[in-house]
Amino acid sequence: MQELLKAEAGKDAALPVQEEKRVTKLSKKLRYIRENYFLYLLIAPAIILTIVFKYIPMYGAIIAFKDFSTIKGILGSEWVGFENFTKFLTSPNFGTIFMSTLKLSLYGLILGFPIPIILALMLNQVRRAAIKKNVQLVLYAPNFISVVVIVGMLFIFLSPTGPINQVVTIMTGEPIGFLSDPDYFRSIYILSGIWQAAGWSSIIYVAALANVDPELHNAATLDGANIIQRMIHIDLPTLKPLMAVTFILGAGGIMAIGFEKAYLMQTSMNLPTSEILPTYVYKVGLQAGDYAYSAAVGLFNSVINVIMLVVVNYIVKKLNEGEGLY
């Protein structure tokens, strides 16, 4: 405290020489802040926005443990412990929604993970730069299409009278209910996701492959290795660290699956597979107004995410000779 006061006192006058020797770490820091106040002004808006829009909602998440009413507010509402969680975990919806969420993202990860890598390996074999560039231009494009348009296109193409069903009708006599049958929801969701994201996700792999020393390939060729062998023994090992990180991040996000697309793709008939935790949180919370219960479901979802990230990181580390995310 004394140092603090001294530092304060030293603000206006230059510090006398004998005092300078006693300048402590703290007052040094304070002086730094005073001399570089402009830097703190610069970072202030970001800090304020972070506290307001990130940390206050984290605090607000305690309504999950309360019998929240908007009139009483967050502080005034009564604690109910884990009641909201028990209510969700024992509700008949829980099993279906939980499994739908898990399956949708797990299948998405397993099917979506290898394709960008394969694309990158293939792009890496294209020798003519101009062709490679144009192929990339096309493959990256769907990444910039909005989710509303993607789902809109799915509805157009897959509707009972749409172009795909016109072909199906000619061949089998009747259209397939792609959009209403719950059995098709996951396939459509995942395949359209791959269609949209695979090209863009391949960028980092393509860049990593561009850094492989060509001498390695030359030497391997002299030893009689063909392209496939060189891919397996030179290219893939180069990509391994990236693959590990991408996989861990993907798995960590397994339960953090996007709300936006699933919600748009929902029809009243495909709910058994299309209702996932985030859409459920939205419906219960914002549409039905049961804030506390919905916040509990959301919190449950986040906790599972963190556990997932830690567990998968542990497993990948074991398999990958100690190389994980952290």
Added chain:
Amino acid sequence: MNIKYTRMDRMILTLNNIFLFLAVLVVLVPLVYVVLASFMDPTVLLNKGISFNLSDWSLKGYKLILGNDAMLKGFINSVLYSVGFAVVTVVVSLFAAYPLSVNGFVGKNLFMTMFIITMFFSGGLIPTYLLVKDLGMLNTIWAIILPGAINVWNIILARTYFKGIPYELHEAAKVDGASDLLIFFKIVLPLSKPIIFVLAMYAFVGQWNSYFDAMIYLDDPNLHPLQLVLRSILIQNSTDPGMISDQLAMAELKKLSEMIKYSSIVISSLPLIVMYPFFQKYFEKGVMVGSLK
């Protein structure tokens, strides 16, 4: 290019190219189909599919879309939200990134930890919504711009870029008596145009394509961005009755609403389609800088 390909290799390469060509087709065919269909006469499209006979083409869908108020309003709102969001998020990120890139900045670790924690933990949808509501920001542009303005990834990208600016430049300016303020605005920012551009583009496209925040925070249809208008046309199938005059028969109405779907997709994607070929390499760079971290 001194690698000699064996016959086996050439076969593999041919297969490789065939597969890539197929991948390109898979991506392109749906997109080209939508663009072509948007110019088709609806009756022709329904009975024959895509036709290359020019007399089967029609601009009806575009006429209806361009004469539609909701669509026009949505377009203007989207431009407003996307530009506003891009400006705020880029300015905040650049401002925050600069101190974090300065050697010996007191509090660097504290601030970085504060930012990084938010990448892994969040209060969730409901508490954030309640906060925005309590702040009185529902049905205002601020609900769209402010809650998402902090993007830690952007801050890290900008900081990495600033760190790449030679430190001697700072030193030289300091010796000449320049203040932090002068160094930041006169030296660092002018050298950072590429990263500013990348961040702004990402923010613009992200906001242009999103509908979720607008859906939960904006009840007033006059404030709806393009994506919400599109959602009602494409997914909720509710074509604005004003768009099609009442005298038309039901069948005609259904055909026209199909038309409108195609043309609205094309119109709404137009800004991005026009920008994309020019900016693709910048977007790509953004991914690269990020993965270097």
